[in-house]
Amino acid sequence: MVAQQDREQTLKQQTNDIDHNQHGKEDKLNGTFISVLLIGAFIALSWIGIFLLFMDRA
Amino acid sequence: MQKNTDSRLALWHILIAYVALTLGGVAGILQGLVRGGMIELPYGIGYYQLLTAHGVLMALVFTTFFIIGFLYAGMVRTTGPLLSTVNRIGWIGFLMMTVGTVLGVIMVLLNKATVLYTFYAPMKASPWFYIALVLIVVGSWCAFVAILSQLRYWKRTHKGKLSPLFAFMAASTMILWFVATLGVAVSVLLQFIPWSFGWVDTINVLISRTLFWYFGHPLVYFWLLPAYACWYVIIPKIIGGKIFSDSMARLSFMLFLLFSIPVGFHHQLMEPGISPTWKYVQVVLTFLVVIPSLMTAFSMFASFELYGRSKGARGLFGWVKKLPYGDARFLLPFVGMLIFIPAGTGGIINASNQMNAVVHNTLWVTGHFHITVASTVAMTFFGITYWLIPHLTGRTYTKKLNRMGILLTITWTFGMALMSGAMHIVGLFGAPRRTAYTTYGDHPTALSWLTYEAVMAIGGVILFIGIIILIISIFMMLRAPKGTEEFPIGEVHDDAGAVPAVLDKWGIWIAILVVLIIVAYAIPFGDMFSGGPGSKPWITW
Amino acid sequence: MHIHRLEKIWLAIGTLMLFVFLAAVGIGAFAMGNHPPGHSEGIKLDPEKVYETPPFDDPRIEQIGDNEYNAYMVAYVYGYSPHNIEIPVGATVHFYITSADVVHGFAIPGTNVNMMVVPGEVNELTYTFDEPGEHLLICNEYCGIGHEYMSTKIIVKG
Numbered sequence: 225m226v227a228q229q230d231r232e233q234t235l236k237q238q239t240n241d242i243d244h245n246q247h248g249k250e251d252k253l254n255g256t257f258i259s260v261l262l263i264g265a266f267i268a269l270s271w272i273g274i275f276l277l278f279m280d281r282a
Numbered sequence: 283m284q285k286n287t288d289s290r291l292a293l294w295h296i297l298i299a300y301v302a303l304t305l306g307g308v309a310g311i312l313q314g315l316v317r318g319g320m321i322e323l324p325y326g327i328g329y330y331q332l333l334t335a336h337g338v339l340m341a342l343v344f345t346t347f348f349i350i351g352f353l354y355a356g357m358v359r360t361t362g363p364l365l366s367t368v369n370r371i372g373w374i375g376f377l378m379m380t381v382g383t384v385l386g387v388i389m390v391l392l393n394k395a396t397v398l399y400t401f402y403a404p405m406k407a408s409p410w411f412y413i414a415l416v417l418i419v420v421g422s423w424c425a426f427v428a429i430l431s432q433l434r435y436w437k438r439t440h441k442g443k444l445s446p447l448f449a450f451m452a453a454s455t456m457i458l459w460f461v462a463t464l465g466v467a468v469s470v471l472l473q474f475i476p477w478s479f480g481w482v483d484t485i486n487v488l489i490s491r492t493l494f495w496y497f498g499h500p501l502v503y504f505w506l507l508p509a510y511a512c513w514y515v516i517i518p519k520i521i522g523g524k525i526f527s528d529s530m531a532r533l534s535f536m537l538f539l540l541f542s543i544p545v546g547f548h549h550q551l552m553e554p555g556i557s558p559t560w561k562y563v564q565v566v567l568t569f570l571v572v573i574p575s576l577m578t579a580f581s582m583f584a585s586f587e588l589y590g591r592s593k594g595a596r597g598l599f600g601w602v603k604k605l606p607y608g609d610a611r612f613l614l615p616f617v618g619m620l621i622f623i624p625a626g627t628g629g630i631i632n633a634s635n636q637m638n639a640v641v642h643n644t645l646w647v648t649g650h651f652h653i654t655v656a657s658t659v660a661m662t663f664f665g666i667t668y669w670l671i672p673h674l675t676g677r678t679y680t681k682k683l684n685r686m687g688i689l690l691t692i693t694w695t696f697g698m699a700l701m702s703g704a705m706h707i708v709g710l711f712g713a714p715r716r717t718a719y720t721t722y723g724d725h726p727t728a729l730s731w732l733t734y735e736a737v738m739a740i741g742g743v744i745l746f747i748g749i750i751i752l753i754i755s756i757f758m759m760l761r762a763p764k765g766t767e768e769f770p771i772g773e774v775h776d777d778a779g780a781v782p783a784v785l786d787k788w789g790i791w792i793a794i795l796v797v798l799i800i801v802a803y804a805i806p807f808g809d810m811f812s813g814g815p816g817s818k819p820w821i822t823w
Numbered sequence: 824m825h826i827h828r829l830e831k832i833w834l835a836i837g838t839l840m841l842f843v844f845l846a847a848v849g850i851g852a853f854a855m856g857n858h859p860p861g862h863s864e865g866i867k868l869d870p871e872k873v874y875e876t877p878p879f880d881d882p883r884i885e886q887i888g889d890n891e892y893n894a895y896m897v898a899y900v901y902g903y904s905p906h907n908i909e910i911p912v913g914a915t916v917h918f919y920i921t922s923a924d925v926v927h928g929f930a931i932p933g934t935n936v937n938m939m940v941v942p943g944e945v946n947e948l949t950y951t952f953d954e955p956g957e958h959l960l961i962c963n964e965y966c967g968i969g970h971e972y973m974s975t976k977i978i979v980k981g
Contacts (some may be wrong), residue, residue: 225489225495250777250827250828251584251588251591251777251827252587252591252828253583253584253587253588253829254585254829255327255583255587255597255598255599255600255601255602256580256584256586256587256829257829257832258599259579259583259727259834259870260579260580260583260833260837261833261836263579263623264833264836265838266623266627266841267623267626267627267840268629268840269629270624270627271627271630271631271634272512274631274634274637274640274641275634275637275847276825277640277710278639278640278935280320281640281933281935282857282935282936296922312905328968328969329971330965330967330970331864333965357908365916373913396966402924402925402926402964402965404870404924404925404926404942405845405925405926405967406967426928434899443857446955471890484832486931486943487926487941487942487943488941488943488944491926492942525827527827529824529825530826530830533824550939551859552859552860552937552938552939553861553938553939553941553944553946553947554859554860554861554938554939554941554944554946554947555944556861557860557861558852558853558859558861561859561861562848562849562852562853563833563889564890565845565848566845569841569842569844569845570841572837572841573837573841574836575834576834576837576838577830580829580830580833580834583832584827614876629839630844634844634848635848635849635851635852635859635937636848636851636852636857636858636859637848637938638859639859639935639936639938640935640937640962642928642930643928643930643937643938643963643964646965662838666933674964711932711933712930712931712933712934712961713932714930715961715963716960716964716965716969717965717970717971718971719970719971720971722959722961722974723974725959725974725976727933727958727959728931728959777825778825779824779825780824781824784825796859800897810866813867813943814867814868814870814943815871816870817942817943818870818871819872820924820967822900822901822924822925822965822966822967822968823968
């Protein structure tokens, strides 16, 4: 029973290791994150603009 | 790659694609100048004839031929020489598509098919036009069989190994194309051809439109997915970086497969005969197809940032400076990516149910598809061409060619900004698309559009100059110094993680797709069968 | 399968935004009656017999209430029947329209009036004309060689 728990623990550890690089953490992608948020903002503002135009004409 | 029958197969597809682009471009500049009030057409050429030619040559011929040629070349690069049967099927398909194209263009030039590339019933073209379409589509199915057969052979001889990412994407693209073209094939074979030959009296217009748009929406993803394949697999190699995530790239393609097909109603939102409920269901499904593009945006920036940081870039955006903007193989697709931001945004707006009333059949829609297929996709394809033709012909991508590519990027971007920018604005003012020059009897509303239409014409002229730059480039490529030009294929980032098996096979995804198609279409499509006797043919040109 | 933390957050934000848009148009359509145009109550016509089939055998504007009208219209190559429609300012008009031949459009630029006219089907939309003036009504679906001439006016008096 204990051996099985040990095996499960090892598997979990290995899975965690796969998710992280040699330095134990994820890559720095803050610039990417801000870039896509800016894209999201562009989409939102454009959509809202046409939505308001539609409502104004209704 | 040495000159051999595989290279020739890919090369001929690409050369025919550019013949089509050139002819289509001539039509385009003439249309722009007419609509801009600057010229009248000579020799009795009809505006709507030109428009039909432009749509067919650009949206069906240029795209399909380029995509198939590009995918063949990539299959050879990643899975080895084509099996001899695969190569033979490829040539048969090429022949069918070319014969179909020539037949179709002749019908259009003879003014027997002035029905635009959507050929809406009950306008009736010559039956030979529809036969031409069948030849093109069935010819393309040969490419579908060829590419899947080649990958199947590779998988058998590399048991247990993950398919090369490019090959997986090529196969996914062709599966999407096959499922999509079934709709238009059924309509053309069972409706249009018998009706145009006079074997049946009437056609059910709503069914024909629905089958067309069942095809017409995934058509744009057939265009987009090869561009995405370039962005995911090729661009990282060109910049000297790595593919951010193999799994996420594959997942995005599977999501495109699922959600680009059961959504045709968003092109039919203003039509009668489809209930608001079913329109909304397909609008929801359409919005889901935005998600894999949001994933792609993240992956693109991530691969750029990882590369930049690996070269010592610091801060939030230091990596931006590290990208090879002076390399047209990067710059053309990169500008295509940037243009996709407003392009995709416009698509979300267009599909927004009742909001479609603001833009339906206006020049906004024309502006939209000129920045999607004619910028994002076309510029990516142009960027590929600059190294692909040298690669296929055993020549090199020279500094001179690179300068032409940079010049093309600037010209195309500037021309499109003017033309599509003006189209988007004047479209919001209600100016109709697919319409020759008119002022509707000097009505003030129509007169207010004239300046924008003139700007559109100027943009169109600049774009035509871009086409000239491109054609000169192709001639330069065919005479470039001999050598070896690589087909860049990226490697995956070390930390990307293992790829789940479900992202290297299609059975489960196709099964889900079939369910989605049935859910989205069965009931509303079934309702279209009950009703009136249908329409007799009309020839209104 | 590894998904970067920031990608998960981005996709969550992006998906949420899409669902907000869907909710907005969904509520507008189903709770407030702002559906896209469409008349799917099984009204099908024989396009050959449009001019014999009521109400299109007598294309007209008919008052049905206080400043409220039904407009029964037929689109054809290259015009509309009736044409040069006169109504008082503030009129609410329910347009019912079919085609005598090919697919046409029916659009008043600068407004949300925009719908397809399909032979064998009746399309319907309702609009209240608050602005006086001569509004251009055009066909915005290619219908043949005279397409760019196909238009009429809605003359709103007041």
